[in-house]
Amino acid sequence: MRADDVPLTPLNFLRRTADVFPDRVGLVEESGDSVTYRELHAHAARLADALRGSGVGSDDRVAVLAPNSLQLLAAHYGVPGAGAVLVALNTRLGPDEYAYILRHSKARVLVVHHLLADAVRSALADQPALQLVVEITDRDPTLPGATAYERWLNAAPAGPGLADPHAEQAPIAVNYTSGTTGKPKGVVYTHRGAYLNALGSAISFGLTAHSVYLWTLPMFHCNGWCYTWAVTAVGARHVGLLRPEPQAVLKALAEQAVTHFCAAPVVLNAIVNDPAARTAVLSHPVRVATGGAPPSPSTISRVRAMGIELTHLYGLTETYGPSLVCEPQDSWSEMDDEALAAAMARQGVRTLTVRDVRVVDAKLADVPSDGRSVGELAVRSNTVMAGYLDDEAATAAAIEDGWLLTGDLAVRHPDGYVQIHDRAKDIIITGGENVSSVEVENVLMSVPGVVDAAVVGRPDDKWGEVPVAFVTLAPGAAVQPDDLVAHVKSRLARFKAPKEIVFGDLPKTSTGKIQKNVLREAARRPR
Secondary structure (H helix, E strand, O other), X not given: OOOOOOOOOOHHHHHHHHHHOOOOEEEEOOOOOEEEHHHHHHHHHHHHHHXXXXXXXXXXXXXXXXXXXHHHHHHHHHHHHOOOEEEEOOOOOOHHHHHHHHHHHOOOEXXXXXXXXXXXXXXXXXXXXXXXXXXXXXXXXXXXXXXXXXXXXXHOOOOOOOOOOOOOOOEEEEEEEOOOOOOOEEEEEEHHHHHHHHHHHHHHOOOOOOOEEEOOOOOOOHHHHOHHHHHHHOOOEEEOOOOOOHHHHHHHHHHOOOOEEEOOHHHHHHHHOOHHHHOOOOOOOEEEEEEOOOOOHHHHHHHXXXXXXXXXXXXXXXXXXXXEEOOOOHHHHHOOHHHHHHHHOOOEEEOOOOOEEEEEOOOOOEOOOOOOOOEEEEEEOOOOOOEEOOXXXXXXXXXXXXXXXXXXXEEEOOOOOEEEEEOOOOEEEEOOEEEEHHHHHHHHHOOOOXXXXXXXXXXXXXXXXXXXXXXXXXXXXXXXHHHHHHHHHHXXXXXXXXXXXXXXXXXXXXXXXXXHHHHHHHHHOOO
C-alpha cells in the first residue's frame, strides 16, 4: 500500500466527523429523537457487519425503500461500508416499477420502512436474486418472510465495520431514472465521484461545521444531491423530515435553526405560498437551492422577504445531481426582482468539481456564446456517471467522445452562463421528478380500445409541468378519461398519471411520426 494512494470515498467523511465531533448531534429526526455522530457511525458500522453476516459481498446491490430517516442516512455509509452498492428507491413509485428495479439491479437485500411496506408487497414475487427482506418497524414485520431491522442488526456478529472499497472507481450507488426511454435505467455512481461531488457541493453551498441542513429533498434523489455525504463531511447537523409539507418546513426552519435546505420548485412554491409564510421572517440567515425550473420573480420576492437566499442549480441523475450553479455576481445585489429573476433563470456555470461544460452542435463543435445559438449541453467531469448498469448501448448513446450528452438544448451567454432553451422532447419534469412519456404511453396503449396515445408536458404554475395525454380510441370503444387515469395510477407512480385526457386523431408527419410539437401547443390552449 502506497502512502500517497488511498481510495477516495465518502466513508471517510463519517469516520473523520465521528473522530473529531463524536458528541455533536449528527441527526435530529422529525420525532425529536437525535443521534450523535458517534452513534451514527456505530449504526452504519453495525449495518455493514449485518450485511456481511447475511452473505452480502463485494459489489452486491442492497435496495433501501425508506423516507428521509436515520436508517436511510446510515445506509449511505453502511451499505458501501460492506463493499456493497446502495440502491435507494424512489418512495413514489408503483409496484410494477419496484418489481422491475429489484429484478434489474439484482438486489440481494431489500430494507423497507414499514410505512412503505404495502407499496412494495406485490413486487417481491419473482425476484430470484433477492435473498433477504428487512423491515424497519417497532413491531413484528408485515411483509412475508421479513426480518425486523433492529433485531437483524443486533444479531449480527461483530466485524470490521466500515471498510474502504477495493478501488475508488468501485460503485457506491445505483440510482434509477426513467431517462429518455420507457424503462428505468440504473445510473452507476463511484466512490470517487461521490467524494468529489459531495465536497464540491459543500463548498458551493457554503456548508460549515455550524450549518444545519433540513432534509426536504428526498435522500433517494441522486443520493440527496450528494448532501447525504456533504453535510457529514463538514460535521454539520442533519434534520430529518418525513414529508416536506409547508407547515413542517416552516416549523423546522424556525425551531431547528436551519441554515440550508434544498427543494424542487414545487416544494419551494408550496412553502412561499403557504399562508403562514406571508408573515414569516426568519431570525437567522437561510440558504435554499432549487433546480428543475427557473424561479419566478414572485418566488424570488417572497423568498427574499422571508430572509432566505436562493441558489438556482441544474443537474441530472447522470451527474450526481447539480453540475451547474447560477453563481451570483456582485452586481446582482443592486437588481430589482424582475432583473434578478432574468439573471437567475439561467442555469449558470459549472460547479467546483465539474471539469467542463459545453454547448455543442451535432458535430460536437461549440456553438457561439451569443445567447441565441442553440446546441446540446454536454458535460465532462469526474462527477459524470460510470455508465448505466448492464446497458452498454444506452451508455454509448449518452457518452460520445468523452462527453456526456444531456439531451437538453441550451444557449451560452457572452458572460459564459448557460441557459436551458428546451428539454429533451419526451421528458416531462413534474415536481422535480422525471416522467418518460413513452412509459406512460405504453401503459395507456395497454387499455383495450386505445389505438394510439401520445403524452406531452403542459406548463403548470405549481408542478412546473404536468402530463397531458392525447388518445385515439377504436370505433365504438367506451373508454372514459377517468378509466385511463385510474389505469395509469394502478401501474405507475401517481405523479406520472395524465392530468388531462384529450380524445381524437393524433397529428402525424408524412412518415407516420406523431407531431408532438403540435400536441404541446394544443395542450397549452384552454378547453
